Amino acid sequence: MARPLVAEINLKALRHNYQLACQQSARDQALAVIKADAYGHGAIQVAKALEDMAPAFAVAAIEEAETLVAAGIKQPIVLLEGFFSADELPLIHQRGYPLVIHSSWQVDALSLFFKQDNQDQINPLQIWLKVDTGMHRLGFAPDQAVQVHTLLKQQPWVKEIILTSHLACADDLNNPFTQQQLSTLFRLKNQLGTPVSLANSPATLGWPSACEGWLRPGIMLYGASPLKPGHPLGDQLQTVMTLKSRLISVRQIAAGEKVGYGGRFVAKKPTQIGVVACGYGDGYPRQAVDGTPVGVRGQVCQLAGRVSMDMMTVDLGNLDNPQPGDEVELWGPQIDVNEVANHCDTISYTLLTGLLPRVKRLYI
Ligand SMILES: Cc1ncc(COP(=O)(O)O)c(C=O)c1O
Structure with missing residues (x-):
């Protein structure tokens, strides 16, 4: 008899949870966050289980994306931290991965890469422009983001820009900081006329005003509520x-x-x-x-x-x-x-x- 420890993964529950996330989006725009091997659940199996429902996936790094591509996943796979060094750019360009840009060095590296590349062969990329709305982890300060946006708009290698930001306190439904972060991003959105992406799992479940554009649910897909028990949506999650x-x-x-x-x-x-x-x-x-x-x-x-x-x-x-x-x-x-x-x-x-x-x- 084998050692009896197993992690049983219920893919039906996963699909139910993904559906619940989608229902919070007016346009069913929810990409499934499956970084860190789908939070320990197995990225390939999770991606395959959601393949017919999820229009896109998100991972932390190109290595994670490549594993999914090798397994036959065809959806766009967003790189949530973009790239870590310029030597990743040929592959990002070849595959057309949508990617987050959070720092000036990344803009410089992309500009240089496309300057060196043959302009005729440019396959323009979807850029997720990360704005630091108060978490102070990654992203451009709002004023700087406006400048970077202007610059990006002029580049032949940019297909589309999505303004994105990460919420620091969305799991605390009484914390006014989330509203401040949302206001900052929506002010920029109105100024620049771009689509947005804000909502992680706690925001998807507990902050309807954050559920515009692309939702980015992670932990909720796996059935662990990021909110306190008793929340009407959090309690509908099923354990995976x-x-x-x-x-x-x-x-x-x-x-x-x-x-x-x-x-x-x-x-x-x-x-x-x-x-x-x-x-x-x-x-x-x-x-x-x-x-x-x-x-x-x-x-x-x-x-x-x-x-x-x-x-x-x-x-x-x-x-x-x-x-x-x-x-x-x-x-x-x-x-x-x-x-x-x-x-x-x-x-x-x-x-x-x-x-x-x-x-x-x-x-x-
Ligand atoms: C940029 C970004 N978006 C979305 C998520 C998903 O967050 P959650 O698992 O809380 O839904 C994460 C996870 O850390 C993240 O880093």
Whole structure:
């Protein structure tokens, strides 16, 4: 029998979530963000599952785009950080990848590349002009963006310009900063008359005014809501990944006995401890505290003791007659990945993208 840890990926749920994102866009303009191997779900399989629905995809770098092209994906694939060095430009040009431009050095590199290239063979590109509306990570300051826009409009290698920006606080629906960011971008849009792209998942779900132009949903496609539970749209998301394993051993310990490295968990009373085949060598976070929920045979139990490389130990509570082989859910429809993340002082994004290749992905 093989090690029982698998990540089951429900492609029907993925399609449902993508559909939900599209419904928030007046023109069904939602590109599916599938960078970082589709947040750990497998970029090729996710792209193929959405191929008949998504008009475009987005990734972080040309290597990720090339993997998709090699797998036969035909849709435009937006490079969300553009290029990292000028030697990527021949391939970007050849494939016609739409790309973000966030810095002057990129404009200079593109101008130089097309000056050297034969003008007759120019295949003009769709440029996503990134504006820093307050996140202060990537992008041109609004005034500078106007100048760059003017310059780009004159270039034969520019087919279309989309103004884009990233929202820093959209997951907090009470934070006025999002409205400030939106106002800045819409002011530029009106001045320049260009299409826009603003909405990540929290904005797609919670900020209807951001849902103009191209939406860029990522985490919501995978069913992890970036908003607090109770949000009418966030609650409609369906879980895509179920990380499951099995108990491989069960023991009874006496009150006062300790479990695992450092003896972190100390039993207050006689306790049944189950050992699960899953550990930090699979990507399950070692920071998980005692009490992190773990589903065993449908019952919510609690992590007890430090996570080891290949195993973890669980207080099975009053579970009736637990046995090696009993099914365990680390996260999935019963155990919300956001809740696990809260117990690990992190976010669902890191848990999903952090799942290591040794965990088999099973597509259903
Ligand atoms: C530029 C950009 N757009 C969209 C997304 C998708 O964000 P989310 O996963 O929160 O939907 C990301 C993710 O980090 C991003 O960097």
